[in-house]
Amino acid sequence: MPTELTLDDLTTLLRDCAGADESVNLDGDILDKTFTELNYDSLAVLQTTGKIEREYGIEVDEDAVAVAETPRQYLAAVNAALADDGAATA
Template sequence: MSTFTLDDLRAAMREAVGTDSSVDLAGDIADIEFAHLGYDSLAVLELTNHIQRTWGVTVADETALKAATPGMFVAYVNKTLTEAGR
């Protein structure tokens, strides 16, 4: 079974949306709200689409927007992977 990690999310954040030069994604970002990382709702939805294409995980837009932090987002993706038996 695959596990989606915070490092996987960091890579997806850089690839799908990019980063503001003032934001350090290498630090402990698990509990920092996406908005404080410079990711608005549109950026989170783009990130969600990237994760869906790359990992084959269906993430509902509403669910993605409720995941206020990267840690919450990673937990949801892993829950979805587990439920799908991957």
């Protein structure tokens, strides 16, 4: 199982779960852009979180995800869950 979700992984999942706005370049430097700037709402982030939890077999802190406004913050929350899961299975 992967121990880290990358920005590439996240953008792929966002596109799969909610599509992509043609006017937004998700391949650029988007780590510190808000999800609103990227045209993703809280429902898109929630759908992405559900898919991550199912595919990676982890539970992501809902509060951390709820306050994550940027991909950088979101990745930190997901990767913390992955690290906790890895530590629990070690």
